[in-house]
Every structure is written in C-alpha cells, then in structure tokens.
Amino acid sequence: MSRRNKVAVFLIVILGLAIFGYSLRDVKLNILIRDFASIHLDWLLIAVLCMILYFGLEGLVVKIFVDERMGHYSFKSAIRIPLIEQLFNGITPFSSGGQPAQLIAMLQSGIDGGRASSVLLMKFIVYQAMIVINFIIALVIGFHYMVSKMSYLSLFVVFGFLIHFGVIIGLLLVMFWPQFTKKAVRVILSPMRWFGKAERMNDMLTRLDTKIDLFYEESVQLLGQRKLLLKVALVTFLQLMAYYLVPYFIMLSLGYTQANIVMITCLHVLIVMVISIFPIPGGAGGAEYSFTVLFGSYITNSSKLVVAMLLWRILTYYFGIFAGLVRWRLNRIS
Numbered sequence: 368m369s370r371r372n373k374v375a376v377f378l379i380v381i382l383g384l385a386i387f388g389y390s391l392r393d394v395k396l397n398i399l400i401r402d403f404a405s406i407h408l409d410w411l412l413i414a415v416l417c418m419i420l421y422f423g424l425e426g427l428v429v430k431i432f433v434d435e436r437m438g439h440y441s442f443k444s445a446i447r448i449p450l451i452e453q454l455f456n457g458i459t460p461f462s463s464g465g466q467p468a469q470l471i472a473m474l475q476s477g478i479d480g481g482r483a484s485s486v487l488l489m490k491f492i493v494y495q496a497m498i499v500i501n502f503i504i505a506l507v508i509g510f511h512y513m514v515s516k517m518s519y520l521s522l523f524v525v526f527g528f529l530i531h532f533g534v535i536i537g538l539l540l541v542m543f544w545p546q547f548t549k550k551a552v553r554v555i556l557s558p559m560r561w562f563g564k565a566e567r568m569n570d571m572l573t574r575l576d577t578k579i580d581l582f583y584e585e586s587v588q589l590l591g592q593r594k595l596l597l598k599v600a601l602v603t604f605l606q607l608m609a610y611y612l613v614p615y616f617i618m619l620s621l622g623y624t625q626a627n628i629v630m631i632t633c634l635h636v637l638i639v640m641v642i643s644i645f646p647i648p649g650g651a652g653g654a655e656y657s658f659t660v661l662f663g664s665y666i667t668n669s670s671k672l673v674v675a676m677l678l679w680r681i682l683t684y685y686f687g688i689f690a691g692l693v694r695w696r697l698n699r700i701s
C-alpha cells in the first residue's frame with residue numbers, strides 16, 4: 368500500500384471519529400453506556416455474520432468465475448479479492464479504487480491479466496444488474512415513506528438510480544450493439560478534440576474500442592452460459608440481501624422487535640443508493656445523516672438511534688476497510 372493510501376486510511380478514521388463525536392454531542396455518557404450494555408449480543412452477532420456472509424458470497428462469485436476459466440481456484444485466494452475491494456472502495460471517492468485493486472490482487476494470485484479483467488467484467492455486469500433489481504423493488508415499497516420524511520433526499524435517491532440505470536443501459540449497448548456504442552462514444556467525446564491533440568484523442572478512442580470489443584466478447588460468452596449466469600446472479604442476490612439485512616438485526620439487538628423486516632431492508636437499499644452519489648469516500652456525513660432521518664421513526668429513543676447508527680456504520684463500512692487491511696497485511700507477511 369502506498370503512502371498516499373495509508374494517509375487516506377488515516378484521514379477516513381479521523382473523519383469517522385469526528386462524525387461519531389458530533390453525533391454523540393447531545394447524548395449523556397451514562398445513557399450511552401447503559402444502551403450499549405443492554406444490547407442483545409445474539410442479534411448483533413447475526414448482523415456481524417451477515418457482513419461476513421456478504422464478503423464470503425462475493426468471494427464465492429469470484430471462485431465460480433475463475434473456476435470456469437481456469438479449472439480450479441482456491442476459496443482462500445478468492446476471498447482475498449472482495450476484502451481488498453472493500454479496503455480501496457472505502458478510501459477512494461465514488462468507490463473508484465476497488466476495481467483496479469481487485470485486478471492487481473488477482474494478478475498477484477497468479478491469474479493472467481486478460482482472464483482477470485474478464486472475470487471482473489462479468490462480476491461487474493451481474494452485480495450492477497442485481498443492484499438495479501433490488502433498488503426497483505425497494506423504490507416501489509419504501510419510496511413513499513422517504514418522500515414523507517424528507518422529500519429532498521428522494522431527489523438524491525432518484526439521481527443515484529439514474530446513474531446506476533445509466534450504467535446498465537451502457538452495458539446493454541455494449542453487449543448487444545457494440546458498433547453503435549463506438550459511434551456514440553465518438554460523438555460524446557468529440558468536444559474533447561477542441562482542447563487536446565488529435566493524436567492523443569485517437570489513441571484514447573483506440574483503447575476504448577479495444578475495451579468495448581473485450582466487453583462485448585465476454586458478455587456474449589456470459590450470455591451463452593445461462594446456468595453459470597443464473598448461478599452467479601442467485602449468489603449475488605443473496606450477497607446483497609445479507610448486506611441489506613444488517614440494520615434489521617441491529618434494531619433487534621436494541622430491543623425493537625416489532626421492526627418490519629421488509630420496510631427496514633428497503634430503506635437500507637435506498638440509503639445505499641444515496642451514499643453511492645456522495646463524492647466523499649464512504650459517503651461520510653451523508654450516510655450517517657440519511658440513516659438517522661429515515662430510521663428515526665422506528666427508533667424513537669435518540670440515544671439508541673445514535674447507537675444503531677454507530678453499529679451500522681462500523682459493520683457496513685469500517686469493518687470492510689479493516690478486514691481488507693488485515694488481509695493485505697497477511698499477504699505481505701506470506
């Protein structure tokens with residue numbers, strides 16, 4: 368890990384502590400201690416296991432794809448990929464560092480660049496599709512509640528959905544109309560010729576054409592393997608559900624046993640969509656605020672609401688970062 372990434376991890380931790388400190392400003396220490404002491408550890412453990420299952424199922428997706436290409440890939444090697452992804456997603460704006468970090472991790476485990484890129488492309492296609500499907504379901508069920516609680520937050524949700532939906536449209540264009548996609552890319556990027564050298568622009572377009580051709584070839588192969596596609600889609604759906612259920616089990620651990628599992632899960636899907644459009648790594652600030660506003664009607668005790676937010680943020684964000692750090696450190700030692 369570079370010095371720059373180490374600084375990023377340090378700053379993320381400092382920012383998180385500052386946000387936690389601000390959230391606790393109106394909570395008395397003795398009440399906070401009492402609420403932590405009254406947590407039902409069995410439910411909290413299930414929330415932790417949900418996150419472990421989330422990482423494990425993504426590792427399984429990697430193993431399924433690599434096994435199909437190479438014959439065998441150990442789960443020990445496969446589980447390393449999502450942990451490294453969590454680390455670099457967590458310390459970069461818009462989670463932009465996860466994909467390159469996964470590619471490097473796969474190269475280090477002995478997979479050649481072409482096959483590694485292929486696996487990551489197929490994984491990305493399925494993951495984005497499952498996110499959009501889950502979000503549409505959550506939008507139908509929980510959007511009216513979000514609008515009633517905070518109408519302007521709904522604009523971020525819609526914007527986040529449009530971004531992910533645009534990604535899916537782009538993927539479909541490449542998968543079924545690669546030549547049209549190449550022409551569209553040239554039209555969209557044509558204004559750049561006014562500001563840059565023609566040679567550099569032509570080189571960039573050549574690289575994009577190569578990537579579009581690679582993506583098309585891989586998507587055709589993926590669509591031709593329907594059993595593999597359905598298997599990976601099912602595993603990815605279960606992976607996302609494990610993640611989306613975390614707030615529900617946190618609420619149970621705090622004694623809110625009447626929580627509606629469907630509504631809580633849908634609200635978490637919507638929160639994740641909001642987080643995805645914040646440029647700050649992990650959507651810091653926006654994530655905590657969205658959680659307290661949307662779940663404030665379910666967790667009426669202000670102290671327990673802050674505790675729930677802290678537990679949720681630690682499990683769904685910082686847990687992945689530190690698990691990735693540990694895995695990266697173990698890899699260096701070995």
